[in-house]
Amino acid sequence: MSDVLLEVQDVVAGYVPGLPIVHGVSLEVSAREVVSIIGPNGAGKSTLLKALIGMVPVAAGRVTLLGGDVTGLPSHALVMRGLAFVPQTGNIFSTLTVQENLIVGGHTIATRLADRLGRAFDAFPDLASKRRQKASVLSGGQRQMLAIARALMTDPRVVLLDEPTAGLAPKVVAEVFADLRRLAELDVAVLMVEQNAKAALRVSDRGYVLVEGRNRHAGEAAALLADPALGAAFLGQRPGA
Amino acid sequence: MIGVLSYAVFFASIVLILAVLALGLNLQWGYTGLFNAGVAGFYAVGGYAYAITTAAPKPDMIGHLGWHWSFGILAAMAASALAAWIVGLATIRLRDDYLAITTFGIATTIQLVTLNWESLTGGPNGLAAVPRPMAEAFASPLGFNLFYLALLAAIVLIVYVALERIVRSPWGRVLKAIREDETAAIALGKSAVRFRLEAFVIGSVLMGLAGALYVGFIGFVSPFDFLPIVTFQVWAMVIVGGSGNNRGALLGALIVWGIWSLSGIAVAKSLPPHLAAQGGAMQVILIGLLLVLSLLWRPRGLIGEEPMVSHHAAESA
Amino acid sequence: MLAQSIADGILTGATIALGAIGISLGLQILRFANFAHSELITWGAYLALVFVWFAGAGVSIGPFSFGWQLIAALVLSAALTGVLALLVDVLIFRRLRARGAHSLSFVFASFGAALIMRHVVVLIWGHGTHYYSHELQMAVEVLPGVRMLPDQVFVLGLAIAVVLALHLFLTRSRTGMAMRAMAESPALARVCGIEIERVIRWTWILSGALAALAGVFLGLQPQLHPEMGFSVLLALFAAAILGGVGSLIGAVVGGLLVGLAENLSLLVVGAGYKTAMPFLLLLLVLFFRPQGIFGQKR
Numbered sequence: 001m002s003d004v005l006l007e008v009q010d011v012v013a014g015y016v017p018g019l020p021i022v023h024g025v026s027l028e029v030s031a032r033e034v035v036s037i038i039g040p041n042g043a044g045k046s047t048l049l050k051a052l053i054g055m056v057p058v059a060a061g062r063v064t065l066l067g068g069d070v071t072g073l074p075s076h077a078l079v080m081r082g083l084a085f086v087p088q089t090g091n092i093f094s095t096l097t098v099q100e101n102l103i104v105g106g107h108t109i110a111t112r113l114a115d116r117l118g119r120a121f122d123a124f125p126d127l128a129s130k131r132r133q134k135a136s137v138l139s140g141g142q143r144q145m146l147a148i149a150r151a152l153m154t155d156p157r158v159v160l161l162d163e164p165t166a167g168l169a170p171k172v173v174a175e176v177f178a179d180l181r182r183l184a185e186l187d188v189a190v191l192m193v194e195q196n197a198k199a200a201l202r203v204s205d206r207g208y209v210l211v212e213g214r215n216r217h218a219g220e221a222a223a224l225l226a227d228p229a230l231g232a233a234f235l236g237q238r239p240g241a
Numbered sequence: 242m243i244g245v246l247s248y249a250v251f252f253a254s255i256v257l258i259l260a261v262l263a264l265g266l267n268l269q270w271g272y273t274g275l276f277n278a279g280v281a282g283f284y285a286v287g288g289y290a291y292a293i294t295t296a297a298p299k300p301d302m303i304g305h306l307g308w309h310w311s312f313g314i315l316a317a318m319a320a321s322a323l324a325a326w327i328v329g330l331a332t333i334r335l336r337d338d339y340l341a342i343t344t345f346g347i348a349t350t351i352q353l354v355t356l357n358w359e360s361l362t363g364g365p366n367g368l369a370a371v372p373r374p375m376a377e378a379f380a381s382p383l384g385f386n387l388f389y390l391a392l393l394a395a396i397v398l399i400v401y402v403a404l405e406r407i408v409r410s411p412w413g414r415v416l417k418a419i420r421e422d423e424t425a426a427i428a429l430g431k432s433a434v435r436f437r438l439e440a441f442v443i444g445s446v447l448m449g450l451a452g453a454l455y456v457g458f459i460g461f462v463s464p465f466d467f468l469p470i471v472t473f474q475v476w477a478m479v480i481v482g483g484s485g486n487n488r489g490a491l492l493g494a495l496i497v498w499g500i501w502s503l504s505g506i507a508v509a510k511s512l513p514p515h516l517a518a519q520g521g522a523m524q525v526i527l528i529g530l531l532l533v534l535s536l537l538w539r540p541r542g543l544i545g546e547e548p549m550v551s552h553h554a555a556e557s558a
Numbered sequence: 559m560l561a562q563s564i565a566d567g568i569l570t571g572a573t574i575a576l577g578a579i580g581i582s583l584g585l586q587i588l589r590f591a592n593f594a595h596s597e598l599i600t601w602g603a604y605l606a607l608v609f610v611w612f613a614g615a616g617v618s619i620g621p622f623s624f625g626w627q628l629i630a631a632l633v634l635s636a637a638l639t640g641v642l643a644l645l646v647d648v649l650i651f652r653r654l655r656a657r658g659a660h661s662l663s664f665v666f667a668s669f670g671a672a673l674i675m676r677h678v679v680v681l682i683w684g685h686g687t688h689y690y691s692h693e694l695q696m697a698v699e700v701l702p703g704v705r706m707l708p709d710q711v712f713v714l715g716l717a718i719a720v721v722l723a724l725h726l727f728l729t730r731s732r733t734g735m736a737m738r739a740m741a742e743s744p745a746l747a748r749v750c751g752i753e754i755e756r757v758i759r760w761t762w763i764l765s766g767a768l769a770a771l772a773g774v775f776l777g778l779q780p781q782l783h784p785e786m787g788f789s790v791l792l793a794l795f796a797a798a799i800l801g802g803v804g805s806l807i808g809a810v811v812g813g814l815l816v817g818l819a820e821n822l823s824l825l826v827v828g829a830g831y832k833t834a835m836p837f838l839l840l841l842l843v844l845f846f847r848p849q850g851i852f853g854q855k856r
Contacts, residue, residue, distance in 0.1 A: 005826050053749060054748075055745065055748065055749070062736075074748075075748040075749055075751070076748065076751045076752060076753045079749070079750070079751030080751060085749045087745075087746065087749065088746065090743055090746055091746065092746075093738075093739050093742050093743065093746065094742070095738065095741075095804075095854065096735070096738060096739065096742070097740045100729075100735055100738075103732070103735060104736065104739045104747070104750055105750050105751070107732060107736055107748075107751050107752050108751035108752075110732070142826050150750070154750075154751060255574075274662075276662050276665065276666075278593075278669070331841055331844060331845055332844060335844060335848060337661065337662050337665075338590055338591035338662070339586070339591075339663070339799070339844060339848070341591055341593075341665050341763065342591055342792075342795045342799075343838070343840065343841070345593075345791075345792065346792050346795075346796075346836075346837040346840060346841075347837075348791050349833070349834075349835050349837065350834045353830060353831055353833060353834050354834075356830060357828060357830035357831060376706050399718065453821060473669065473670075473673055476666070476669070481664075518680060518684060518685045519680065519681050519684070521680075522677035522678070522680035522681045522685075523677075523681065524673050525673055525676075525677040526673070526677045526681070528673060529670045529671070529673030529674035529677070530670070530674060531670075532666065532667075532669065532670030532673070533650060533667055533670035533671060533674070536654075536663060536666060536667050537650065537653055537654070537667075538668065
């Protein structure tokens with residue numbers, strides 16, 4: 001069995017104390033896995049991710065990362081322990097150059113900057129050709145690449161992504177999902193929230209369905225894809241289709 | 242005995258005049274959330290407008306229209322209204338600290354004008370022999386001062402009642418909604434700007450009134466009555482009293498002016514004359530401490546409940 | 559006449575630019591209009607004065623009015639003022655940050671802090687003027703029709719050097735890049751693992767150091783007095799906003815433009831109104847292009 005890298009137990013979280021959006025969610029991510037979180041709008045999926053990276057306060061529950069209890073730790077501590085986050089919007093610094101974005105991304109690790117930059121540019125050649133340009137000149141797809149590359153600069157063990165394919169052209173969507181699959185194989189586990197449920201589940205190992213801030217379903221991705229009830233509710237399939 | 246009475250009357254009069262300033266600022270800040278860092282400027286506009294319109298005509302001076310004091314007061318209020326309207330138009334739509342910077346700038350510029358435009362303002366020497374309301378009717382200074390005190394009390398009462406009415410009116414309720422809910426403000430769009438501008442102007446009119454009342458009391462106007470420290474004193478009054486509360490503004494005026502006067506007496510009594518500047522500095526430091534400490538210790542902060550939801554929503558978007 | 563005004567304008571502008579950079583850092587990274595920055599300038603000047611008194615004015619270097627003592631005083635004062643700035647943050651602003659206070663609370667607190675800082679200077683040094691040295695200087699004809707004091711040339715040169723060093727710091731060092739990242743998006747910076755509090759501390763220290771330099775430059779031209787910082791505060795805000803908040807080049811260009819406006823206005827308006835010029839510029843900028851010359855629309 002692969003080891004569990006990230007374990008979330010009954011987490012309650014919300015922006016305003018006393019008004020939780022996440023009402024006790026549990027999940028886990030193991031090494032080399034791609035795990036998707038799907039569900040209707042307002043289900044608290046994004047809020048959960050933000051709580052896991054320390055941007056939204058955790059009111060109750062436990063979060064364990066690489067075996068250690070990290071509940072309530074500030075973002076920079078979580079990043080140093082091997083967690084990374086790609087927000088849905090505002091995920092790159094448009095006033096900084098592509099290279100500066102990556103350097104800032106790797107802020108917490110002072111060593112081997114050149115190596116890690118090199119790896120990032122090898123993985124995303126599009127970015128290499130624009131390394132000294134301001135990030136604002138990048139196209140939508142390239143920005144997403146940069147956002148992901150930026151998150152990888154700290155050599156995380158688990159990457160959290162909030163709707164990584166939102167607003168992207170279909171061809172780019174396919175590329176992003178392929179990249180995420182490859183990431184997992186390179187031993188960076190992926191936990192993503194996705195609106196594009198079907199496509200996400202197709203590249204995932206497992207999935208969780210969240211409704212109104214609570215766990216509703218969970219299981220192997222293939223099983224979730226095949227479930228007709230889920231298909232109607234969340235995957236855009238008509239009943240009996 | 243007369244000395245103590247005289248001083249008490251003088252003290253109370255100043256408190257009432259400052260109370261009008263505080264009520265004006267409270268409307269702008271407490272009810273509308275506008276950061277006016279140039280209170281002294283609108284105060285000055287009122288004071289000088291009163292002096293310039295009521296002073297007896299002089300050959301090389303602009304203004305000096307020799308008007309009746311009641312018209313002088315109206316002129317003061319109108320002048321402040323105009324100044325506030327101009328400043329407000331330019332800045333009401335901007336972010337909060339830009340309004341602070343701009344109002345600060347306006348007050349500084351007005352101060353420059355009072356010091357330099359000698360044919361209008363008398364420059365650093367100011368203007369003397371400014372008519373004091375009904376002064377001719379009173380034989381003794383104490384008589385006049387008592388009358389004036391009564392006049393001020395009546396005016397403060399009228400202003401207080403009027404403000405309490407205004408903030409409970411539909412207009413006032415919209416203002417409160419705008420202040421407390423940013424999304425409501427956005428939804429109201431252009432109208433929110435109009436409401437804020439109106440509140441800003443009305444508040445400044447009160448400051449101009451206070452200026453006229455002050456100059457009418459003293460009979461003399463100079464740039465040194467309207468220094469930046471006045472802005473900070475009035476801010477202290479509004480904060481100490483509890484912003485958003487008209488009663489608090491009145492109480493604050495009493496407390497802060499009381500502290501200022503007491504500290505002034507203490508300093509004069511305990512320090513040798515050549516350390517007067519240092520003594521004055523200690524008074525100001527006291528005001529500064531009052532401002533900072535009341536901010537740090539108030540459990541509800543400067544603006545009451547911090548709008549946590551909108552902050553977070555904006556930050557994590 | 560015009561050339562001299564322009565030269566004077568550039569000189570004033572250099573000093574204002576240094577102060578404006580601190581204001582700009584505050585607006586962009588600390589996210590509030592810091593009215594206490596002017597008092598850091600004043601304190602920077604006076605702290606340098608203390609060292610100069612202590613060490614004695616010494617022998618002046620070449621055509622300058624000061625000796626190596628002032629240079630040392632400058633460095634020492636920059637360090638001390640940086641510490642003072644940090645102290646002000648720890649005592650007041652950090653507590654407001656911990657409470658999640660609204661940005662206006664910070665502005666308000668900065669007013670109070672400024673009052674205290676300014677008048678403690680009066681308490682300690684009195685409200686008269688002071689000088690770094692009483693050496694008289696001869697103005698030198700630098701260009702046809704343009705005369706400058708050697709001290710002024712020094713100020714200009716040093717200001718340029720400081721701006722260049724700052725540029726390198728912001729673009730090459732990890733802390734500098736973290737500051738720029740935070741200026742754009744504190745949320746994203748946090749997600750990158752940047753410790754916000756640490757960056758804020760460094761911003762205060764840097765602001766303090768820059769303020770000290772501006773203070774000494776002001777003090778050289780030609781004197782120190784407790785209101786010296788306060789008297790340029792409006793010009794600093796005008797310069798920072800005119801140039802575009804968050805842009806180093808913006809603060810520099812803004813400072814130069816404000817300096818030029820002040821000095822060129824002397825050709826048409828009386829000296830008494832000189833300090834109203836920055837305000838006029840500010841109003842114009844806020845009316846026509848609130849984000850300034852180099853700023854981004856927020």
